[in-house]
Amino acid sequence: MNMETKNKLERFYRKNVWEPVTLGGALTLWSQRYGENVAVTENGRQLTYGQLETEAGSVAQGFLSSGFKRGDKIVLQIPNSMEFVIAIFALFKAGMIPVMALPAQRKTEIKGILEKSDARGYIIKDRYLGFDYKEMAREILSESCNGVRVIVLGENEEFTSFGELRADCVFSEAEAADSADIGLFLLSGGTTGIPKLIPRRHADYLYVAKETAGRCKLTSNSVYLAALPIAHNFPLGCPGLMGTLTAGGRIVICSVTSPDEIIPLIEEEKVTITGLVPAMASMCIEFLELGEEYDLSSLEVIQVGGSVLDPYLAQRVEKAFNCRLQQIFGIAEGLICCTDLKGSDYVRYHTQGKPISPYDEVLIVDEKGEEVPEGEYGELLVRGAYTIYGYYNLEEVNKDRISEECYFKTGDRARRLKDGNYQVAGRLTEMINRAGEKIIPSEIEELLLKNELISEVQVVGIKDKLLGEKICAFILEGSEKMSLNNIRNCLADMEVAAFKLPDQVAYISNWPLTSVGKIDRNKLRELGEKL
Template identity: 30%
Template sequence: MTEPASSYAHGASDQSMLGDTIGVHFDRTVARWGDRPGLIVRQQGIAWTWAELAERVDAFAAGLVAIGLKPGDRVGIWSPNNAEWVITQFATAKAGLILVNINPAYRISELEYALNKVGCKALVTATRFKTSDYIGMINTLAPELAISHPGDVHAARLPSLRAVIQIGGDDPGTFAFDKLAHHGREADRQRLKDLAPQLQFDDPINIQFTSGTTGLPKGATLTHHNILNNGWFIGEVLHYTEQDKVCIPVPMYHCFGMVIGVLACLTHGAAIVFPGEGFDPLATLQTVAEYRCTSLYGVPTMFIAELDHPDFATFDLASLRTGVMAGSPCPIEVMRRAIRDMHLTEMTICYGMTETSPVSTQTRIGDSLDKQVGTVGRPHPHVEIKIIDPDGRIVPRGEKGELCTRGYLVMQGYWEDTEKTAEAIDVAGWMHTGDLATMDADGYCAIVGRIKDMVIRGGENIYPREIEEFLYRHPAIQDVQTFGIPDERFGEELCAWIKLRPGETLTEEDVKAYCREQIAHYKVPRYVRFVDEFPMTVTGKMQKFIMRQKMIEELG
């Protein structure tokens, strides 16, 4: 009897990986496609060629050098999607600076932690977005800004920070983004040219925060080689050329926007198209129709919002052919509607994580509908995948186990955290994802659960321990457990069960109000229940599956 094949697959490919830094590759793209559309930002009225984008990137990079930033320094960016985000992404890469992505939904405590965790010397920030007053929050953290000269910040709570660069404003103590480009002198531009051959593609270039069971975000540290090649192979799978225009309504602070979006465009000369600062279904549909976009990105909830928009039928979307749906499982009916009603006949599904730059597996153009909705694809070029049991042995195909990935795409590690890095990446170089998966006879993987108790709400990863650690700070709360429950709109919503200290009283609204000004909106529990005790095992372990089931029954 033949033994079943093992759950191991390798994305064997005769396509070479790129051996460039992002800055060098940016210059190659500009030299080859300089007169082609490079960046379109609808809400800002911007339509630049690659050459016009390059002028602004080089000027801003020189400005960063002029204020004393040196290779290896960390520069935070705290902003919704806009042209300045893209300029900053490429300018920091050219100057050898490590760009630190900060979620636009972060509040004061999260910002303080992120900036200090990696020692940001500079922060590029929007003035405000939706309900977030960024400059107000920065001034709360660093009141010294108001009496500082730009570039001379010495804040007690942010000891590493030296410069704040403000998009769309010129508050005291900050550099105006547009003006900083004029700080660069010829000597600074020459310094950038001299730096180009010195920078290496294995240098870290990006830090993105991701949480874990400890509850405190960890800084996944990614190199030029990691993210440039991931963007390159995503574009190859999608058959991108310089004729494509890619509509990117997903956020830039996440790999979905800055790698799957921007770097896939960079490596193929395709146009980067932003429909707005944040996701809006109407603006997305308008942008696709107005600019004749050929590719569209989103998590499933975004596509549902677009398809269900009352004006959907009025838009000509015939220019679309491909795109990426990722972030959470795709319902089969949503994929059918996207193919039928949005002309997305070459739509693909991606799977990955921040620590893997991000894409490990992707469906391919021409795959059956069953593969598109029932799996997350097969390994990317030059990527290995295996599925293992709790003892680390590879399981037979079709059996469930933990998905692990290995290759150029695995991060360098968590910033200055060797212990957590060793927990995630084993001695053989395998990244342990914490996701439970199966692999079929064709090497296609399906995600069937999570080892880690993570909640995915509308494509946003929420780690219950992080929320619990935050709620424990409330003086009236004795104990708390958070978990996800199914939701038709967002996939999952967060629920908190809270045990109060003796004699204390709180309402559900009290808890939500406490969260709103301190943590990102998507982390605020949708449901709050007050309990006297929690279901536990005889050994004292919390049984969240029982809590979850009770909430499902209560909510019907």
């Protein structure tokens, strides 16, 4: 990476793009602007902007008074709750850095995250969905991380109680962080190994939240349902929690990501916008089809992102929720694209939209790193006002992921259309190499979904000694099963090339999911290899 180029970009962003405001300072400004508006609602509880400011300041002072210092990393692993919101803003105000762990992550991942981040604190819920987080914390502390202090929401036993952190004195922000400092660590997606730490700065994260909120037309009347785990980038800042607060709207907390929690909350809280991953959107549609009537007329926008959304499901989403679909493609490392709410059916169903910022610089390159012609697929590279220059403390990885000119190599396969919208076809690692022929799984999936007997399908590459990889189509069980020959004939009738025809088919009752609700394609590959 050329440091001169990086420094030049940084100077430009500081002068022309970023606001000199920290995320903790932003809450103070919002409380002054929207003080009496309700900021957060959960299960009959609510906090106004002014009350959230007071609560966060009190807990911030409690962190400082109990021995934590500015710059300390604190791993936060609690489920969606009002306390989650209070905790992150308390840490922002105190100049500490929350590391956004997910409730579904377990011992190996959390131990690695604590060690990688050199965390001094670890905030957990006592129990959630039947899992004992205190026992996991004990096991981790007995093996390593002895200097880590555990703070518990709920029954704390030998650990520090989160409730006891509240201080009576007024918090002073004199020692707050600089807006260009690291404000939080997000975690890389992935389904194996220890997640990489993604450093996001106060200024860049506030910028992307505001820009996405603008693209979603959020106002003080907006009601955002936080249905996915808020520690994930999508519901945290795209526009999510942060973007809604920039507009003075209200956050509704969904404590469990499940259709029987999500759908009733939309009706009860008059939700206007929410965000789901494709697998959860599909489950919500199935829930609605069970027959019980729900009034979802308040819903104006449903965002779907996190993984590729096929056009068939996109149409089903709009029909089932009777509102505007907005596709969103993003990476926790930076770039966010989303479709225009007034875009055509083709744009909404078949593309992932345009970058949210005029300062996003996007390249589509081939295997040699050379830019491809418009309309052709290649790897998506990006640099911009909110895209990172590398993972935290991973210099060897960064050498491969950051170009000399400071572009981040996303590893996603995409193309730019003539109208400026982008189509993302999935990860480069998902592309199937069958006997030297490159196959994009989403292309086959989209064709298979034209068959009325197939409601959901995932195509993956399975290791094969002869072909290198063979094509396996996993289909969600329905009323009738199709044989491999029927599926191949169906595709052949659509004049699909012979090398793209599936080599095997398997029916599955439920999709294996990652910790953020995406379909776990690695698990599908493992299942395919056992067939």
